[in-house]
Amino acid sequence: MELNTPNKSHLISTPLSQFEDSPVFNYINNLSPIELVKSVHSSDQSLNSLAFSSPPSVFASPKLVSQRDTRSFLTRRQFLDPSKHGLSQVKDANSTSEGVSAAVKLSNSSAEQLGRLASSSSAKEVTAEPLNEQLELAIELPEALKCDIASPDKNIAPLDAIRTDTETEKGDKSNEKHFSYESEKNLRKICRIEQSEDEAGVDWVTLVSNVADAFYFESSVIEEHSEEQKLMVDPGTISFISNVLQIPQDNTNELENSNDYSEQETGETGTQSTGKNKEADKMPAVLSGTLLNKLVVNDVAAKVDVKGKKRESSCKQNRIRRLVFEMAGAHKKETACQESNAYPISVQSDSEVDHIEKHSTPRISMLSRKGIGLHLNALATTSSDCKVVKIATLSSTRQETKTGLVLCDNEDKVIENAPQTSTDVSDDFGISSPKVKRPKMEHVGAACKRCNCKRSKCLKLYCECFAAGLYCIEPCSCQDCFNKPAHEDTVLETRKQIESRNPLAFAPKVIRSTEFASEFGDETNKTPASARHKRGCNCKKSSCLKKYCECFQGGVGCSPNCRCEGCKNTFGSKNGVEENELEGVEPEELEKKFSDVTSRDMIEEGEEEHADRPIPSETARSSIQLPMTLGVRFSRSQPAFGASSQMCPSQKLGKEIFRQPKFETHLQAIPEEETPEVLNSSCPPANGVKSTSPNCKRISPPHQGFGSSAIWRSSRKLILRSVPPFPSLNSPHQQ
DNA sequence: GAGTTTGAAACT
């Protein structure tokens, strides 16, 4: 456990100094204050590696970078804190006796460093230790740390937090391997959880709907507000945050308990953790590892956590949340949606959390997946980066773990599978209608995605799971599947090969309208869909009115890039001309078509169509976009990703810019969070689904989120009324 | 659930 600590300090200290000295470092710092901070943090903990390593693709977008920076603070802190805490904790533990071994392990120097870190992160909690050079690093952190410190529970929390941290670290170290391996399990579990969520979904949905406002608020708070502010803002939020933060720790604890990493006190919480919890915990741990942000939060949470033992339960939730946060933070940061998502959760009281846990977890899982997936993808692509991170800490190591890859993948797929995502989303929300759920169970599975590959070994893009960057899981009916953690190397290699051939192979297929517009110009804008398929479709017989069409499947209109024949994409024909044709053909026909396809699928309930079937592209878009933004979850997801890349990868833009994005991913993972644009485009169906669901309320937000342009038009009404979302996408025959 | 259709992915 502690083994790493000395090394860490080592690694961290040297690298940092070096980096700082390097011209490059200076240059970077000059670029933006935020970066400077990052650098500092990173230096402190080795997070740097993370920061640097941060998945390129994901971070590619400048926006993301900025956002990240902000989050990077958090994440860094988290890392640092955890490690710090761990150290500090160790010290404390020593005093207490628990951490003795740890303390012993820690060399004086290492201990000092750790203490420094700890002090920086959470001065109160950690006794002020002599700050050395590292203090500088700490200094940068201060604000964030202060926030943590600010946490009311400091006094109390510290110990717990520390313990948890230490435990987490221990657990992490010991478990790192486990994580990698377990990560998948966790993911799967998450998926399962999601499914289970559906059951509880209703409550969750209600919560979500209720909290929607809070979400926005949250997001703003989280992102913008300093930690201190957070504390100031709301105990509840704080608790939430703390929970989130704690999750890792708690998780670690739980993990330890479950895993036998009992080295320490796991006893307190550990026993409680049930199988689910364990799973969830594991997942979180992994996630936490991957997500620095989570870590940061964790620190705070730890402090806050002190309050209650609810943590245990909350921890699980928190873990999930973390994932969400991480996802949001890492990916979107900006996207209010994510935050909102996270926030809502955070806002909830522990009891609420517990109550929600089930629900939230699934979502989270979804989100996490996405987020993770994205990260993972980035990581996968930049595995090296991840490795670098390892130096930092357990968390980093965790990131390295393959799980990350898995997650990333998931996201990708999700993104791609917009339609499914929609369904997934609906599921998430979905909780809503039971009807939806069932049909979606597939989706649920889809959420995780399920494939049915027989000859591709799930190592080709034919495999949705693989294409999405996800590992195949139980729900899959694939044969001779190599897309499993056990074959990680193979998977990664295959991915590389595919990417070498087509760098965008794993990039999101759908691109936002904006991006799109920028690239294509007005035309794209004209198209109804808010987003476009990056490569475009090549449909000849489906008229782009069936899921065979990726554009349609993604819930986006066809673009000039499409080589489709007889395009009648209800989301927007590839050419204005065609649209015109359609339109010209007649609004009526369009309506019919749209209604037939979309409406049928989407709007079953009726009136909706009204809305607007015709939907002028623009109107649709506008409506769509709005929804997206509104859709807490969705909006976030995309923004974050979009900005960063993950979410919305505009395909054309390039994976680099946006990786994630497949519709499905959005939907699946997060209807809430990520769905964003992509989802919007693709999601519509999902939305529709949800909307249909009895829980229209819930749905509405999602709808927004989904925002497929076309959908949205109808969505307006749909949202309010319960529209069946997308037609084909979700349901189906399904129906 | 089996069979067909479809279009992307992969291959040549």
Place this chain on the structure above:
DNA sequence: CAGTTTCAAACTC
């Protein structure tokens, strides 16, 4: 780059 084959999802019955 174009043509063909392979593949698995989407769809139909």
